[in-house]
Amino acid sequence: MAEKLYGGAYLSSFVRAVLDNLSKILEDESILNGNYSSLELLQKLEKCLFEVEAVLDDAELKQFTDKRVQKWLVDLQDALYFADDLLDQLSTEAAMAATQRDQDISSYCASVVDSYIEGSGDIEYIVRTLETVVARKTYLCLKEGAKVDMSWRIPSTSLVVSSDIFGRDKDKEEVIKLLLDDTRHAQSALTVIPIWGLGGIGKTTLAQLIYSDAKVVEKFNTRAWVCVAENFDPIALTRTILQKISPASSFINDDFDSLQTRLKEALTGKTFLVVLDDVWHDQKDTWEHLLKPFQYGNRGSKILLTTRSEKVASAVATTELHYPLGLLSDEDCWLVFLKQANLSTDSINPTLEKIGRDIVKKCDGLPLAAQGLGGLLRGNSDVKSWKLISKSEIWKLSDDKIKVGPALRISYYYLPSSLKKCFVYCSLFPKDYEFDKGDLILLWMAENFLQQEGEQTPEEVGDEYFEELVSRSFIQPHKTEENTFVMHDLMHDLAMMFAGEFCSRAEEHEKAVQQISIKTRHLSHIAQEDYPISKLLEVCDRVKHTRTFLEINLKRWMAFKVENTPCNLLMSELKYLRALSFKSIGLELLPDSIGELIHLRYLNLSKSNIVTLPESLGRLYNLQTLKLYRCKRLKMLPDSMQDLVNLRHLDIKETDLNEMPRGMSKLKSLQFLSDFVVGKHEGNKIRELGALANLQQSICITRLENVVNSNEASEARISDKDGLDHLSLYWYRLSVDFQNEEDVLDKLRPHSNLKHLEIEGYGGTAFPDWLGHFSYDNITYITLSGCENCGVLPSLGRLPFLKNLSISSFEILEIVGVEFYRDEESCLETPFPMLETLCFDSLTCWKEWHLMGLNAFPQLRELTIRFCRMLRGDLPNYLPSLQSLELRIARSSIVVFQELLCLPN
Known part of the structure; x- marks a missing residue:
């Protein structure tokens, strides 16, 4: 991310996005040769955007101390939203007109712009408003080309007073152990140890403590402390390190090669410790060049590095050497607070102590927050004052935020512009909300926050943005739930602060929804029975320009029943919506006005009671995401779906669709299609999948019994879809044409990138050769179920990385024989070398399990055999890794035969 080193004004990415949209219109020759007044207005708009872009960095910094600049940025953002909506409408209407007539969009762009100007004065008003706002930059003395400036930050030094530090003794000893340990990476003369964590958590303080420790001083005969900050210049950094190591020498005019050579000479024969404090740069190749001279020191030399980003840590060191710094305990934060408040445990009275401890809890383990609050109350022993702070959300008040969270402000300030918008958007969700990464990225995409470079897809950019926010601790992985993320409360407060009037959560205005700002562009509402959505109708006219409406259900197991009328009215009022979610509510009908x-x-109707969708849905030319997950009453999708040419994500899992609509092959932008229900008619057969070349992640293909000609399966081109790692193939009824089903499955051969395969209801008598072929070395999970005509299992033992295998409901299978382990082509000496779980279930005719000596299943941890009443003979008698064995004969009984097995203690 090119912006990373220098941060970026919050509105910079927005201005660029509006300019990009405008440029596409102005580049159209029909505009240049069309109505002069139209061209003149658009050019005025462009001039405003260029002028304002130049002063945004200066305004970003001045807003913290100048309320006039802060208000100017609010007015500017409001005007930009209006301009962006206008341009989106113009380009969309031109594109829709061109699509309907199957012609080039340039044929319609000028006519749409001209007709819009003639029929409405909005564009003139929008341009005039923006011009007025931009003109105010002169009176505010905003400078052009101002860069993010670190001069107001005090550079770090190696000096620290250890008596001021609390709660870091264990961390200090752990890092010192790493510094003194010369056995790790013994083949290299240099070891880099990164300390990383949230801004303001105490990384620099910890490094200072370590740097001055007696054992460290004794170990390293040469030491240097360098505050890097965000201005990462390899030449300047090398020169600074040299000056620290050889203070009497001068290297001012040396080039990079000379500096590196001199640094090599200065470090040769020395055991050194160099601390690089506050590092932001994460390009691995740059680091490799920079660190070359350090390889010439004595073995045991170390670099200790502090950073806010795990990505930086990974660029400079292996994971085993990372030292992630955690938050302080409430007790340690209390000691920090007392120190800053100039109090001691002996001098503070019990009343103030009780209030003070409540205040410290609000710090959530962040040392700088405790310091700020302690400093705020220094010399003040008035109970009333302490209570006032305790009962108020101090960090939500602009004056107090500077005191409470300077570290968080700094972390935010130096985020790239595009990341700022993504982070602030998260303020729409309540505290402790559990984020789904994929869904959040789709929302960012809908809001045009994702700035693509080169051939990157928006989804790839979103993934990069998300990981960057996680690595900087703005978003954190959930402690117990895999693939789930949360936001620290202080980070949530920070997001809300910078969201200002533009993001609103309805529950914040529960008693007076009229307080929701007229500038609101992003609105969320928590589904709860005592606060119905109908309340929001009172403010629809105030928020008619909102772009986001999210219905959030915190009780995921419960769907709130609502009237359709309020939802329909809400949709009809909010004409500028880009993201709409009525997830987890009892919506039954989507009005025609949706078109x-x-x-x-983005449209999310998951878990609703929708039965059908209107044909007007096809008019949503810009629709990228349609989520209908668990709409269990949904029977059909409209034929107009084929007109959604920009659709990228369609989730129809757990619906009751009988078949797909016609023309799915036209949706060539699709990146994710959860399910494809094979139809019987031209236009919805399986061959429609052939044109969807960019499918990613997973797909479930159902009703494969409708494929009566196996050539249609070939035309689906499943083997070409290298982005699919999860494939499910379902037949809902057995066919009498065994040979056709075998041919169909053979021609649905997936790409070798596949990781997860499910086959259910297959009616053939044998499996194709590709199933179990050793070339599928990425497969880790297979389940085969309901294959009632199969009497022989495929050769799955030759899959080198298969970890989980489930085989169930094979009606005529009698023998699991040698073919299960290997075939003539197999090059694996050990069958099932990585298999960890194996389940046989409801194999009613299974009688014999032919075993393969002592070398099969070396990693098997769980073996389950259920309802296989005919099975006789031995089980495997050597499973060295087995931890769980379940033998279930009837539904009410479980028999465990551990005495038959050589189980480890």
Whole structure:
């Protein structure tokens, strides 16, 4: 991310996005040769955007101390939203007109712009408003080309007073152990140890403590402390390190090669410790060049590095050497607070102590927050004052935020512009909300926050943004739930602070929804029975320009029953929506007016009671995401679906669709299609999948019994879809044409990148050769179920990385024989070398399990055999890794035969 080193104004990415949209219109020759007044207005708009872009960095910094600049940025953002909506409408209407007539979009762009100007004065008003706002930059003395400036930050030094530090003794000893340990990476003369964690958590303080420790001083005969900050210049950094190591020498005019050579000479024969404090740069190749001279020191030399980003840590060191720094305990934060408040445990009275401890809890383990609050109350022993702070959300008040969270402000300030918008957007969700990464990225995409470079897809950019926010601790992995993320409360407060009037959560205005700002562009509402959505109708006219409406259900197991009318009215009022979610509510009907939301990019109706969708859905030209997960009453999708040419994500898992709509092959932008229900008619057969070349992640293909000609399966081109790692193939009824089903499965051969395969209801008598072929070395999970005509299992033992295998409901299978382990082509000496779980279930005719000596299943941890009543003979008698064995004969009984096995203690 090119912006990373220098941060970026919050509105910079927005201005660039608006300019990009405008440029696409102005580049159209029909505009240049069309109505002069139209061209003149658009050029005025462009001039405003260029002028304002130049002063945004200066305004970003001045807003913290100048309320006039802060208000100017609010007015500017409001005007930009209006301009962006206008341009989106113009380009969308031109594109829709061109698509309907199957012609080039340039044929319609000028006519749409001209007709819009003639029929409405909005564009003139929008341009005039923006011009007025931009003109105010002169009175505010905003400078052009101002860069993010670190001068107001005090550079770190190696000096620290250890008596001021609390709660870091264990961390100090652990890192010192790493510094003194010369056995790790013994083949290299240099070891880099990164300390990383949240801004303000105490990384620099910890490094200072370590740097001055007696054992460290004794170990390293040469030491240097360098505050790197965000201005990462390899030449300047090398020169600074040299000056620290050889203070009497001068290297001012040396080039990079000379500096590196001199640094090599200065370090040769020395055991050194260099601390690089506050590092932001994460390009591995740059680091490799920079660190070359350090390889010439004595073995045992170390670099200790502090950073806010795990990505930086990974660029400079292996994971085993990372030292992630955690938050302080409440007790340690209390000691920090007392120190800053100039109090001691002996001098503070019990009343103030009780209030003070409540205040410290609000710090959530962040040392700088405790310091700020302690400093705020220094010399103040008035109970009333302490209570006032304790009962108020101090960090939500602008004056107090500077005191409470300077570290968080700094972390935010130096985020790239595009990441700032993504982070602030998260303020729409309540505290402790559990984020789904994929869904959040789709919302960012709908809001046009993702700036693509080169051939990157928006989804790839979103993944990069998300991981960057996680690595900087703005978003954190959930402690117990895999693939789930949360936001620290202080980070949530920070997001809310910078969201200002533009993001609103309805529950914040529960008693007076009229307080929701007229500038609101992103609105969320928590589904709860005592606060119905109908309340929001009172403010629809105030928030008619909102771009986001998210219905959030915190009780995921419960769907709130709502009236359709309020939801329909809400949709009809909010014409500028880009993201709309009525997830987890009892919505039964989607009105035809949905087709009027031409700006809409994201529509989520998951878990609703929708039965059908209107044909007007096809008018949503910009729609990128349609989520219908667990709409269990949904029977059909409209044929107009084929017109959604920009659709990228369609989730129809756990619906009751009988078949797909016609023309799915036209949706060539699709990146994710959860399910494809094979139809019987031209236009919805399996061959429609052939044109969807960019499918990623997973797909479930159902009703494969409708494929009556196996050539249609070939036309689906499943083997070409290298982005699919999860494939499920379902037949809902057995066919009498065994040979056709075998041919169909053979021609649905997936790409070798596949990791997860499910086959259910297959009616053939044998499996194709590709199933179990050793070339599928990425497969880790297979389940075969309901294959009632199969009497022989495929050769799955030759899959080198298969970890989980389940085989169930094979009606005629009698013998699990040698073919299960290997075939003539197998090059694996050990069958099932990585298999960890194996389950046989409901194999009603299974009688014999032919075993393969002592070398099969070396990693098997769990073996389950259920309802296989005919099975006789031995089980495997040597499973060295087995931890769980379940033998279930009837539903009410479990028999465990551990005495038959050589189990480890």
